[in-house]
Amino acid sequence: MELILQVLALEPTSQIFAKEPIVPFAILLVVILVVPIVFERLQLPGLVGLLVSGVVLGPYGWNLLNTESAMMPVLSNIGLVYLMFVAGLEIDIQQFRRTKNQSLGFGSLSFLVPLVVGTFIGRFFDFEWNSSILIGSLFASHTLLAYPILSRLGVVNNEAISVSIGASIVTDLAALLVLAICVAIKDGSFSFGRLITLITLLTLYSIVVLVGFDWAGKQFFRRSGDEEGNQFLFVLLCVFLATVGAQLIGVEKIVGAFLAGLAVNETVGEGPVKEKVVFVGSVLFIPIFFVNVGLLVNVPAFLQSIDTLELTFFIIIGLVASKFIAAYLVKLIYRYNWQETLTMWSLSVPQVGATLGATIMGYQAKLLDDRILSSVIVLMLITSTLGLFITSRVAVGLTNSGMKDIGTVNLTYQNQEENDSSYSIVVPVHNPQTQQHLIEMAALLARQSHGRIIPLAIATAFAHMDAPQLDASVQRSHRLLAKATALSKVLGVEAEPLLRIDDAFAQGISRASREQKASLIIMGWGKRTGFKARLFGNVIDNVLWASHCPVAVTRLVESPKKFQRILVPLENLMTPSLQPVKFAQILADANQAQVTVLNVCERRTSSSKIAWRRSQLSLLISRLALQNPPEIQIIPHENTAQAILQAARLYDLVVLPFIRNRTVPGGLAISDVTTQLAKQLTCSIVMLGEPQRTQDIIVQTEVTSSTTAAMSEGIV
The missing domain is CATH 3.40.50.620 (HUPs)
Known part of the structure; x- marks a missing residue:
């Protein structure tokens, strides 16, 4: 005991934490769980809290977390790859195709104008040409942080917004291409032949990823059916195969991750697999990446350096001004009104995903220094806030x-349903405590629509149909159905009880409802409990995704x-x-x-x-x-x-x-x-x-x- 006390007295707590990887990981989990909630209560974005936590807990703060540990680089790199993958996955390819000419126009201008301005700023602060061009490319991309605002306002189908969404593909790809070239020639041995070789390899690699992964994904998803776990693993495999392939041809891994997101975009669609993929990244890996970025920021040195403050000021002003110039030029070319132009400008201002990812890659490659890293983080915070604020103001009247x-669409769909032989309401019965109110609601709707109720009980299947567990489940289902039928009779509504033996509740409900040509499914409230429920969804989630008719939860x-x-x-x-x-x-x-x-x-x-x-x-x-x-x-x-x-x-x-x-x-x-x-x-x-x-x-x-x-x- 005395020896232990002596060791503890001689060795600082931070060093003990550094030697034990479980302790920093536990700290990270606490930060990821608590800090975003606190900051959102303060009406601040959660990612700001993660960056601040990295600064406070990092080597320039309390020194509880260290970038030199074996764990942080691995988790942070996975988070960076995941961030770029999600950025590609979230792009609406169909919307880009509908407005591809305007999107290419705005994307090109939104890339070239900031590239020139950023390169000029880099040269003005004595960066070499290679680094200056990379700084300019950091200005070029943009992150669609304001999409939820546009969705709430109901203006996502405005042409100017569709063009801005499509332009993000152009700017992100072009910025990542510049990053790949700048990093490839950072050693100074630049030659035209080397550039042609790199571009050729990158083109062939992009075709393999975009075409090959898309084809393989569609084939795998078609053959795997409802096996969401295997589909989830396939998507992850695509991401990391693409990143490995990018590194093999001498390109940064985030280029491969972004291309992988574009490749599986249409295959994954807006289904439950996409939700699981995004969930894993947003709940664990991406937050760790943001915390790790905070660890790199030297706030005291940043505040004490007048040169860094001047550089940050010029970068912010240069980006905001160049994005406005690009939007104004698009206004002149495509004749958008001022409200649409300002909305396009506000959407192109926020810099998060590709900008931060490219900055970290440039910083690790020694092309960018601490001044640029600190300036880009400040740029990210300011442009994110400014862009969201402007969008919420100017997009209201679009x-x-x-x-x-x-x-019109809803009425068409409803009329199709009403032309069926009867209006059928499926009520899954499982919880006796909520069953009565569900049947009562279904009875009211069925009586008013001259329809019928189908109480549905799902008995979990077993390998052997004579298994005692299956017998018990079937008997319990019969009791629930008998109670539901008796209640329906009291309420004066026809009930047709249905027992189904199936491997899973959600699939059983969805399939039985389709077989019965249900017009509506009424379910009781389901709570998400535990990590598995959040990752793979609960019964209600899966029914909502799979059902052919409306679902009332x-x-x-x-x-x-x-x-x-x-x-x-x-x-x-x-x-x-x-x-x-x-x-x-x-x-x-x-x-x-x-x-x-x-x-x-x-x-x-x-x-x-x-x-x-x-x-x-x-x-x-x-x-x-x-x-x-x-x-x-x-x-x-x-x-x-x-x-x-x-x-x-x-x-x-x-x-x-x-x-x-x-x-x-x-x-x-x-x-x-x-x-x-x-x-x-x-x-x-x-x-x-x-x-x-x-x-x-x-x-x-x-x-x-x-x-x-x-x-x-x-x-x-």
């Missing part, structure tokens, strides 16, 4: 030229027969989902209740624009041809979630559309309004998820020119 008319605090006031918030009017309105009105007609459709607009919205929004909302709802049209409320408020929470205090039920928003790389930027409401609402909730087929039709259906013109007149 119209969806070439907009998709979701209202309910949390009922009282009997549905008592609902008298129902609230349906619509976040935007450009792409509203009308299914929740129809669902709420059918339920209200059964109870002689009142439905209120609520839309929240910006607090500074004028009275004339509020009147226009009310008329447009009335026009959209009129397409449903409801016998008792709902009441319409327009509330000006600076916070959509808070406005809905305040209004919901007077209602018995809130019906929310369940929309899976596009994920920002890293998953650390902006939370979803529906998620906030689900956590804080105290009344009964129904989250209505639409089938993937409906969402795909929405993406492919154009709005009529008269509707677009009417909306343009109303907004402008």
Whole structure:
């Protein structure tokens, strides 16, 4: 004991931590779990908290974490690769194809103008040509941090925004190409032949990755069926094979990771496998990368160096100005209005993914020094905040030229369902505590629609059909179905109980619903518990992804027969989902209740624009041809979630559309309004998820020119 005390007395705590890799990893997990939550409570991005944590815990702070340890470089490199992979995975290839000419134009200008400005700044501060060109390429790329804002405003289909999204492919690829060339010739032995060889190898490598991985992915996904675990591993294999291939031809690994994201983009699609892939990176590896970047920042030296402060100032001003010049030139060429031009500019300002990744690569290759690293981190923080702020202000009044008319699509889909022989509602029964309220809600809807209820019980299959466990599961299912049938009879609705033996609950529910031609699935609330549930999804997640019809996920605090006031918030009017309105009105007609459709607009919205929004909302709802049209409320408020929470205090039920928003790389930027409401609402909730087929039709259906013109007149 005395010897141990002597050792502890002689050896600093930081050195003990450095020798034991488990301790730094435990610290990292605490930081990743706690810090983003704290910073988001302070209305700051979570990634800012991770960077600050790296600075505080790093060698220039408390020295609890060290970049020299064996663990940090490995985890950080995986995080960097994952960050670039997710950046490629999140790009909408279909949207790029629709506006490829304009996207190529804006992407080229948004790359070339910042490249020239950045190179000039590098030369002005005495960097050599190779490093100066690399600094210029750092200006060129941009990260679409504001996409969730655009999605909430319902303007993602505006041509200017589609062009900005497509341009990110051009700028990111061009910036990574410049990085590859600069790093390849950093030793000074530059020659034209070497450049041609590198470009040839890079071209062949890109073709192999983009074409070969895309083909292999589609073949594997087609043959693997619903085996999400194997599909998840295949995607990871593609990422790391691409990074190894990039290094074999002398190119930085982040180039391969980005190309791998583009290659498997369409194969993965917007399904559950993509959610799992992004989840693993955003929850572990990407946060570790941001913490590691913070470890490299020497804040005291940065603040004491006037030269570094001047360089940072010029870099920030140069980037913001060059991006504005590029957007202005695009305005002149393609004749966009000022509001669209400013939105394009604000979207191209944030620098996170490719910029930070290329900076770290240049720093590790000794092309960039501590001054550039510190300046780029400050640039990232300032441009991210500035870009989000400007986008939230200038994108409010955009119209969806070439907009998709979701209202018409929903009605078409609904009419197809209503033409079926009967309106069928599948109610999976598993939890006796929630079963009664689910059957009551289904009975109200079925009685009003002259339909039927299908109570569904899933018995887990075993290898042997005479297994005692299967017998017990079947007996329990029969008891649940008998109870559901008796309750339906009391409520005066026809019930057709169904028992299904299947390997998994989610697949059993989805398949049985399709076989029965279900019009709606009603499920009880499911909680995510444990790492496995979050990684591979719970039953509700998988049903939402796979179902062919709408899915109502309910949390009922009282009997549905008592609902008298129902609230349906619509976040935007450009792409509203009308299914929740129809669902709420059918339920209200059964109870002689009142439905209120609520839309929240910006607090500074004028009275004339509020009147226009009310008329447009009335026009959209009129397409449903409801016998008792709902009441319409327009509330000006600076916070959509808070406005809905305040209004919901007077209602018995809130019906929310369940929309899976596009994920920002890293998953650390902006939370979803529906998620906030689900956590804080105290009344009964129904989250209505639409089938993937409906969402795909929405993406492919154009709005009529008269509707677009009417909306343009109303907004402008």
